[in-house]
Amino acid sequence: MQIKKKFLGGIFCSLSALLMAVEPQAAGDGQPAPQLRIVTSFYPVYIATLNVAKDIPGVQVVNLTKPFTGCLHDYQLVPDDLKTLANADVFIINGAGMESFLEKAVREIPQLKTIDAGKNIALIKDKNGANPHVWLSVTLAMKQVQNITAGLIERDPAHASLYQHNCDDYVHKLEVLRSRMKAELKQLKSREIVTFHEAFPYFAQEFDFKIVAVVERDPGSEPSAREMVETVQLIKKHKARAIFIEPQYPDKSAHAIAHETGASVCLLDPAVTGPMTENAYLQIMEKNLAALVKTLKD
Structure with a gap:
């Protein structure tokens, strides 16, 4: 009888462990699973999605890659990434x-x-393909x-009005940022810049800068x-006044x-x-604005 109890107890523990491995886990601190x-x-x-999904009950946003990863050039998935994606209801990509x-990821x-x-x-x-x-x-x-x-509205229509409200609110903040940047940057006579890598063609296109060289x-x-x-x-040749490096990479x-x-040598982020916070993109672009004005003003 004692052996039978131990045997049944062992089966129960094994099943419990299996269920914990496959079932979504609670959010912690007594909170229900999202x-x-x-x-x-x-x-x-992540920052864009955080703004769209903020304060919506039952919705959780997590980022796949570590905060210090930077651009995903040649990024390789690790087992923990696949585990995270396997538990995702939706994966948002750039x-x-x-x-x-x-x-x-889709194959796995x-x-x-x-x-x-x-x-x-x-x-x-360009000759290297599309710039992302x-x-x-x-x-x-x-x-x-x-x-x-x-x-997200298509995936979660029950919260459509909340997603749309958050979207409208954040887009308005971005519009204010864009207007301010255009107003200040158009006053700069120097339009030629040198960037660290191929991250800024869309920025240059939007704010009428000419990238004359790229370091890496x-x-x-x-x-x-x-x-x-x-x-x-x-x-x-172009009398460029500054080389804009990026804080994520060596600048030798x-x-x-x-x-x-x-x-x-100046920073352009x-x-x-x-920071993993809602206003992070706005703050980073404000710093970029300040750096450009300080460096390129007459």
Whole structure:
């Protein structure tokens, strides 16, 4: 009889462990499990989604990648990522090729539902393909917010009015930001800038800047000696006053070029890392505005 009890107890424990592994977990601190679990691919998509889904009961937003990951260039999924995606009701991506791992994710988790924040956005293309850094245009950031909203309303129609209210509120804040940036930046006579990598074409297009050179086409890839010489020549030719580096990456190459040209080295943040708070994108872009005005004003 004692053996039978132990045997049944062992089966119960095994079943309990199995159920815990497959059932959604409670949110913690006595909170019920979310009714809609949204997973975002990386930082700018997370911030946009956080604004659309804020204060909506039963909706949880989590980010797939670590806050310090930055752009998803060559990002490789790890087992914990697949576990997170397997528990997602919807996965929101930047699109435009940023999530190079998406094909693998869908293959591993065929039931994964996605919302493409970059849907129907006209992309800037060059010999390397489409540029995915669309959120650095404030106008296109608004479009991404609207795409996210439409996708969540389709997925969760019971909360349609709340999603739409949040969307309208955040888009208004973005409109105010865009107007202020355009008003201040149009006063700058110097329009030629040098950027650290290919993150800022949409920003330059929106605010009428000309990117005359790029230090590193891909972050972490040191330019060759020939590329360094060409960049120095371009900076001197266009009389660019500053090289804008990014806080997420080493700046050795930029400082070497600045030494040869006399250009200043300043920060321009691509908004791929930062505080995990609703106003983070607005604050980062305000800092970018201040940096440009300080560096390029006469």
